[in-house]
Amino acid sequence: MKSNLLKFQSICSKEWPHINMNEPHILPIYNSSAFVFENIEQGIDIFKGNQEGYVYSRYGNPTLATVSEKLAALESIDLDSKAYALLTGSGMGAITTALLSNLQSGDIIVTQADLYGGTTELLKSMLSKFGIKTILCDLNNEALLTDTLASNKVKLIYCESPSNPVIACVDLKLIADQAKKHNVLTIIDNTFASPYLQRPLNFGFDVVIYSTTKYLNGMGNALGGAIITKNKSQFNDLWNTLKLTGAFCSPNDAWLLYNGLKTFPLRMDVHCNNALSLATFLEKHDKVKTVNYPGLSSHKSHAIAKSQMSQYGGMLSFEIDGAINEAMYFMNNIKIATLAPTLGNVDTLILHPATSSHLKVEKSVREKVGITDGLIRVSVGTESIEDIIEDFGNVLDSL
Ligand SMILES: Cc1ncc(COP(=O)(O)O)c(C=O)c1O
Numbered sequence: 001m002k003s004n005l006l007k008f009q010s011i012c013s014k015e016w017p018h019i020n021m022n023e024p025h026i027l028p029i030y031n032s033s034a035f036v037f038e039n040i041e042q043g044i045d046i047f048k049g050n051q052e053g054y055v056y057s058r059y060g061n062p063t064l065a066t067v068s069e070k071l072a073a074l075e076s077i078d079l080d081s082k083a084y085a086l087l088t089g090s091g092m093g094a095i096t097t098a099l100l101s102n103l104q105s106g107d108i109i110v111t112q113a114d115l116y117g118g119t120t121e122l123l124k125s126m127l128s129k130f131g132i133k134t135i136l137c138d139l140n141n142e143a144l145l146t147d148t149l150a151s152n153k154v155k156l157i158y159c160e161s162p163s164n165p166v167i168a169c170v171d172l173k174l175i176a177d178q179a180k181k182h183n184v185l186t187i188i189d190n191t192f193a194s195p196y197l198q199r200p201l202n203f204g205f206d207v208v209i210y211s212t213t214k215y216l217n218g219m220g221n222a223l224g225g226a227i228i229t230k231n232k233s234q235f236n237d238l239w240n241t242l243k244l245t246g247a248f249c250s251p252n253d254a255w256l257l258y259n260g261l262k263t264f265p266l267r268m269d270v271h272c273n274n275a276l277s278l279a280t281f282l283e284k285h286d287k288v289k290t291v292n293y294p295g296l297s298s299h300k301s302h303a304i305a306k307s308q309m310s311q312y313g314g315m316l317s318f319e320i321d322g323a324i325n326e327a328m329y330f331m332n333n334i335k336i337a338t339l340a341p342t343l344g345n346v347d348t349l350i351l352h353p354a355t356s357s358h359l360k361v362e363k364s365v366r367e368k369v370g371i372t373d374g375l376i377r378v379s380v381g382t383e384s385i386e387d388i389i390e391d392f393g394n395v396l397d398s399l
Helices: 008-013 040-048 062-075 091-102 117-130 142-151 172-181 232-245 251-261 264-284 302-308 324-333 363-368 385-397
Strands: 084-088 108-111 133-136 154-160 185-189 207-211 225-229 288-292 315-320 349-351 375-379
Touching: 062 084, 062 225, 062 251, 084 091, 084 232, 091 117, 091 154, 091 185, 091 207, 091 225, 091 232, 108 117, 108 142, 117 133, 117 154, 142 154, 142 172, 154 172, 172 185, 172 302, 225 232, 264 288, 264 315, 264 385, 315 324, 324 375, 324 385
Parallel strands: 108 133, 108 154, 154 185, 185 207
Antiparallel strands: 084 225, 207 225, 288 315, 315 375, 349 375
16 A cells, blocks of 8 residues: 555554664664464464464564673583573562473472572562472571482472672572582572572573562663573573463663663673672771671672682671661761662672661561661662772761
């Protein structure tokens, strides 16, 4: 049909022929919910899987596919076989999809006490409703882990390393080896370390999860998550679950992640160097009781971190000598850092776990894992380290 035969309203309504002359340099955002079939035969072939092609963006989309391939390539860099990645609308979307895809009523998960709060809530309040039981275990205690796996019908081990907010690490090789012996699946949330510093598939983990909202995006301008595995049949199951949960990433957010990835290792190097310098400074300050940073030889996870991470990351926490009033004074007087409940952005961010992420956790319970009223978590940014140290020092000196 010639366009000059169409009426005014039809010209407005119709999708216009796309004028593509040569490839754009930068990945386009495919904001299209569905894809066009050349004819009904092609539609049937794509639906049946006899021909590759896009159908509907919840099933797949060229922007998402390109960004997923890039993440999979990062995770596969020193593997003997290729990994596969899926993008989700948030880190929680990735966690929920990976767990729902692998669990059924009656299954048992073994995990650690110091998980991200949203994950603990998911296990405790939601999955428990479907008959999925969680056992908390010190995953670094080999005897206890072996005994827990041997004496329960465990389906999967779920862990985080380093963890939030005391930046403790679990031994990835130990967990993966034990899981293999007992035929148990392993899933790790690798958000704090990021694939630049730690790639758990190398240690034998089955599935790796990210909140890409954090270091991978780095700019704090889009939510997102990723699920990565090198097992094709695991990937197919994950894809099918994601298709049904509808937790897909928006192409706009995937595109922002793609932009962030271009500077990801450069940012990470600065995050790591700045965090080590700030941790070293804080450790010597007389108004600081404890510093949690695995790069410090005094940290309980230093040896584990050294064996499995290439650097020690950009996250630290420290305990002010004092209690809630001193911590609140610090939060209100620091200028270089922003009080915002996220992490992994280029700018320094601080959070007071006792009054935010762990507000609902009983004081006696959180204190057992080191989350005291004086604990402050820092996502160390990429500002000049002199400015960061000067400001932290000034506020601590004035306490
Ligand atoms: C370690 C960790 N995993 C997962 C999440 C959830 O990610 P999102 O907020 O993208 O859903 C967070 C959020 O802070 C986190 O810190």
